[in-house]
Each structure stands twice: as structure tokens, then as C-alpha cells.
Amino acid sequence: MTDRPIALTCGEPAGVGLEIAEKAWSALRSELTFFLIADPDHLPGSVPVQLIDDPADAIAVMAQALPIMAHPFAAPRTPGRAAPQNAEGVIDVIAQAVDLAMSEQVCAICTLPIHKKALKDGADFAYPGHTEYLADLGNVERVVMMLASDQLRVVPATIHIPLSEVPSAFTQEVLEDTIRITAKGLQDQCGVAAPRIAIAGLNPHAGEGGAMGHEDATVIAPVITKLRAEGFDLASPLPADTMFHAAARARYDVAICAYHDQALIPIKTLDFDGGVNVTLGLPFIRTSPDHGTAFDIAGTGQANPSSTIAALRMARQMAQSA
Numbered sequence: 001m002t003d004r005p006i007a008l009t010c011g012e013p014a015g016v017g018l019e020i021a022e023k024a025w026s027a028l029r030s031e032l033t034f035f036l037i038a039d040p041d042h043l044p045g046s047v048p049v050q051l052i053d054d055p056a057d058a059i060a061v062m063a064q065a066l067p068i069m070a071h072p073f074a075a076p077r078t079p080g081r082a083a084p085q086n087a088e089g090v091i092d093v094i095a096q097a098v099d100l101a102m103s104e105q106v107c108a109i110c111t112l113p114i115h116k117k118a119l120k121d122g123a124d125f126a127y128p129g130h131t132e133y134l135a136d137l138g139n140v141e142r143v144v145m146m147l148a149s150d151q152l153r154v155v156p157a158t159i160h161i162p163l164s165e166v167p168s169a170f171t172q173e174v175l176e177d178t179i180r181i182t183a184k185g186l187q188d189q190c191g192v193a194a195p196r197i198a199i200a201g202l203n204p205h206a207g208e209g210g211a212m213g214h215e216d217a218t219v220i221a222p223v224i225t226k227l228r229a230e231g232f233d234l235a236s237p238l239p240a241d242t243m244f245h246a247a248a249r250a251r252y253d254v255a256i257c258a259y260h261d262q263a264l265i266p267i268k269t270l271d272f273d274g275g276v277n278v279t280l281g282l283p284f285i286r287t288s289p290d291h292g293t294a295f296d297i298a299g300t301g302q303a304n305p306s307s308t309i310a311a312l313r314m315a316r317q318m319a320q321s322a
Ligand SMILES: NC(=O)C1=CN([C@@H]2O[C@H](COP(=O)(O)OP(=O)(O)OC[C@H]3O[C@@H](n4cnc5c(N)ncnc54)[C@H](O)[C@@H]3O)[C@@H](O)[C@H]2O)C=CC1
Pocket: 016, 112, 113, 114, 115, 116, 117, 130, 277, 288, 289, 290, 291, 292, 293, 294, 295, 296, 297, 302, 303, 304, 305
């Protein structure tokens, strides 16, 4: 699998992504092969680059220059300010990378951050994030967003929806599918043979026996009973406030949470620089840094490439074990 390169999508050109792509190339040029799909005119120009037409050409280029598959955009790059005319280009680059993955010309895709509102405003993008767009491109109904670092793996069972919609979206079916996809992904792609899965309660104190909400007993508990009978190793439903300290984390391989911030706050607090976002359940491998476009520091040279470097390494590792 690793004879093929990883496709790195440019994401929002006004963000820190392209600066990070150059730094990631400097760090990884003798370790693994990736190429960037981007408008060459958008690149900050701190490293040598070489245009390629065929993904396979990246292998010979990588040690000397950052391989670029050119995708012309409508407008120039202005750090910190998204150009609405570039929204279509950002979306098309992601679709191009998926085509390359589905046709097995690349071993994985790694996506640099998009600005969700810029895509909605500029191109009426119908998806709240990569995760949902990639599910559609990959023709799968349900995928799982997992964020992983050396210290913790977390999965939000509901993803990019308003908090007010979480209780109705967090159904037994969603939770069951999420557990199944997560367990399979950990076994098949992450080298965890028998995943220990912790489920966070939705309510304070996991509902405190019904005194603080009912979903822990009526949604989570029945799914746990059903899946335990099938052999899943599930701990549950745990009060979310006490399941992320070091001793608690040692008892599970992944924490499945009810909603976005319940999952992402602990991992971004523990390891913002090393966290990787991976989509499980797709017919191809996709990783991403855990951070966003960071418009506030774009163009300043301050962007830390560690999360993208970790994401590229994880993509390669997953491809090796596929
Ligand atoms: N995978 C993706 O495409 C993601 C996209 N986003 C999008 O990014 C946009 C901005 O989101 P925010 O909530 O502001 O989060 P953000 O991660 O872009 O920024 C939060 C803070 O962290 C800092 N930061 C982020 N990445 C950094 C890096 N590599 N090095 C140093 N400092 C860094 C920023 O300067 C800022 O102060 C939004 O549109 C959001 O939806 C957010 C997360 C992931």
C-alpha cells in the first residue's frame, strides 16, 4: 500500500494550511511521500516546489521539492481573508482527492482545514464539514469522526449540529452504528484488536438515575446491553466530567461522546498540537489536522505543523495496515 503517495488537499487558501503544507514537507521529505493539490500561485514559497501530473511522480520528487498537483483557483490568496470566488476550488480539490483515492492512485487523503462558513457563503456548500461531504462522495450513509492522539481517542456520536438538536439526533440507532463503525475502524485500521469502548452519558452525572435526564437510561443503556451480548467491550454510560483524567483514560481505547464539544474539548485540551482527525467508515483512508484555518495567524509564519505531520504519519500507518 505504501508504494502510493498520500494526497494532501489545500483546504481554505486564506488559512494556515498552505504554510503548514510547506513545513510538513520539510519535516517529512525523507520519511514518507505526499503531494499537495493546490493553486501553485497560492503557495507562500518558503520551500522548493515541483509540479506533477501523475500521483506516482510524487515519489521521485518528494526528497527534493514539495510535489504539487496544480488546481487553479479563481482568486489570489489573501492570508486571513477568504475570497468567496475560491470556495468552488476548495470543494473541487477535495472531490479530486477522493477520486484519486477511490481509483487507488493514492493510499490515503489528508485534508487541510476548510472554513465552513466561507464555503457556505461562497458556493452554497451543503455540508457542515469534510466528514459529511466525504461520506457523500464515498457513497456511505454513516461515518464516524474520531480524533486521536497518543493520550486519548474520542468520537462525537452527533457531529456538526446545534446543541439544541443533540437530544433528538442522539438516537439508539445513531449510537449503535457509531459503536460498530468505531470498533471496526480501530480493529481494521488502528491495530486495536479488542477495543475497550467507553460511552459518555449525555446528561450531568450520566442522568443520576433519572434525576437529571432520561437519555442515559433510555438511549444509551439499551444499546450497551444489546452490543455487550454480541461481545463488544463497553463501559457505560459514564459521567462525562470524570472520564477524561489520566487514570480513567487508561481504562478504555476510545470514548464515544454524545456531541461535538463533549468529545473535542478534552482532546484539544490535552493535545492540540498532536491530535489527528480521522474519518472511519469511508471506503478510503482520510486524516486531517485537528485545528481549523486559524485566520488570526495566517501569513505570520507562526502556524504549528505538528498536527498535520501527525495526520500524514497516521494516514501512512493506516495504509500500511490496510
Ligand atoms: N478539518 C477542518 O477543516 C476544520 C475546520 N475548522 C474551521 O476552521 C475555522 C476556524 O475555526 P476556529 O474555531 O477558529 O479554530 P482554529 O483551530 O482555526 O483556531 C483556534 C485557535 O487556535 C490557533 N491555532 C489553530 N491552528 C493552529 C496551528 N496550527 N498553529 C498555531 N495555532 C493554531 C488559532 O490561531 C486560534 O487562536 C472554522 O470555519 C472552523 O469550522 C475547524 C476545525 C477543523
